[in-house]
Amino acid sequence: MTDLLAVLFLLAGGFVTLVAALGVARLPDAFLRMHAATKAGVVGSGLILIGVGFAFDDTGTWLRVAVIVLLLLVTTPVSAHALGLGAYLGGARLWGGTTADELAGVLRRHDFDAPAEGEADRRS
Amino acid sequence: MSALVGIALSLTAAMVVAAVGLTVFRMLTGPGTADRAVALDLLGLLAVSGCALLALGVGTIALLDIGLGLGLVGFVSAIAVAGLMARSPQRLPEPPAPPEPPEEEPRT
Numbered sequence: 132m133t134d135l136l137a138v139l140f141l142l143a144g145g146f147v148t149l150v151a152a153l154g155v156a157r158l159p160d161a162f163l164r165m166h167a168a169t170k171a172g173v174v175g176s177g178l179i180l181i182g183v184g185f186a187f188d189d190t191g192t193w194l195r196v197a198v199i200v201l202l203l204l205v206t207t208p209v210s211a212h213a214l215g216l217g218a219y220l221g222g223a224r225l226w227g228g229t230t231a232d233e234l235a236g237v238l239r240r241h242d243f244d245a246p247a248e249g250e251a252d253r254r255s
Numbered sequence: 256m257s258a259l260v261g262i263a264l265s266l267t268a269a270m271v272v273a274a275v276g277l278t279v280f281r282m283l284t285g286p287g288t289a290d291r292a293v294a295l296d297l298l299g300l301l302a303v304s305g306c307a308l309l310a311l312g313v314g315t316i317a318l319l320d321i322g323l324g325l326g327l328v329g330f331v332s333a334i335a336v337a338g339l340m341a342r343s344p345q346r347l348p349e350p351p352a353p354p355e356p357p358e359e360e361p362r363t
Contacts, residue, residue, distance in 0.1 A: 152274030
């Protein structure tokens, strides 16, 4: 029974992980990519960890799995929020189909990827 | 570990490796620093999954602890890169004028 559950959770986790990576590779915009990476990524990792817990099925493994899943659930939204703010302030380009930019005029953006002063002269 | 779990482990490992390939593709070609930072965040999560799968394949529970450490380091690195992008203007503002020297007290 636990073997069947382990197989189920492992395959579901692998599928969700693959979908997350596909989103990161295919979506058009840093913000949409962050949406795919953090939400689907943490679900996929959590499912794989729970599957490993079912496969071992003893107390030490379940304890470690619980600690790691809780850690991921706590830290991933924070890092996603920080990355989104950093990408917006750093001037990541918005997708052309974006309809609303609530922060336009509220936050000042700069161009993080622009070459620094003096570097452009050296390149040309 | 039964044969069924072994097959599922192989399939899941293949899917995770494919996910790592896609993420590394985005990391190499991503047009900006933000895309690369997002790919780095996802790579941290994939490393945790990989550690869990390796623990199951080898049969050593201690590898899960490495996954815990990798999760912590991935979080800190994502925060660091985000802070760097958020507060680093390319052209630094003019340095503030040096403060006026205090007026000398009239000597009495």
